[in-house]
Amino acid sequence: MPPRAYAQEAYPVRIVDRSKFAPRLRPATVAAPPGYAAGTIVVVTQQKLLYLIRGNGTADRYGIAVGTSGYSWKGEAIVGRKAVWPAWYPTDDMKRNVEGLPSRIAPGVDNPLGARALYLFQHGRDTLYRIHGTSEPWTIGTEASSGCIRMVNEDIIDLFDKAPTGATVVVI
Secondary structure (H helix, E strand, C coil): CCCHHHCCCCCCCCCCCHHHCCHHHCCEEEECCCCCCCCCEEEECCCCEEEEECCCCEEEEEECEEECCCCCCCEEEEEEEEEECCCECCCHHHHHHCCCCCCCECCCCCCCCCCEEEEEEECCEEEEEEEECCCCHHHCCCEEECCCEECCHHHHHHHHHHCCCCCEEEEC
16 A cells, blocks of 8 residues: 555555665755755756755755766756656657657656656756656666656655746756
8 A cells, every 4th residue: 555645646656665775865854055045956966966955054865866978968957847747758869779669658657757757948948858756766876867867756756846847957
């Protein structure tokens, strides 16, 4: 039976055993990286960590997976759109590189975007990069994606609820 917090989800949220994660990759409230306004999402790709700045000198920290070599993205964007249990539409590059990849993968527990997605935009245009859940929690702390930022589904649900559309995202 799913935890009460996830009982209303459209699909089951698989609870991840965090004891298998390095302590630094487990969610925690920590001292905020300096120089960012409250509500900013800061992604530190080298450390495989994402911070949501709270504004009182603290931040919510989450372990993440980042893009494999050659697929990583850095820069500043905003959360242009948010989606609950989104469908996934692989890019043309992905379809060229993976034989048989469909044009669309329906929402659900095996969808690569997981339970939630934050769509990153620059200058009003979709960057095609996302902060999203994953059905592969063992990838957290690694370089595993095609450039997107992966989070455990429990963590992306938490971040989704706290970060509004329009939030600034800084990927360094």
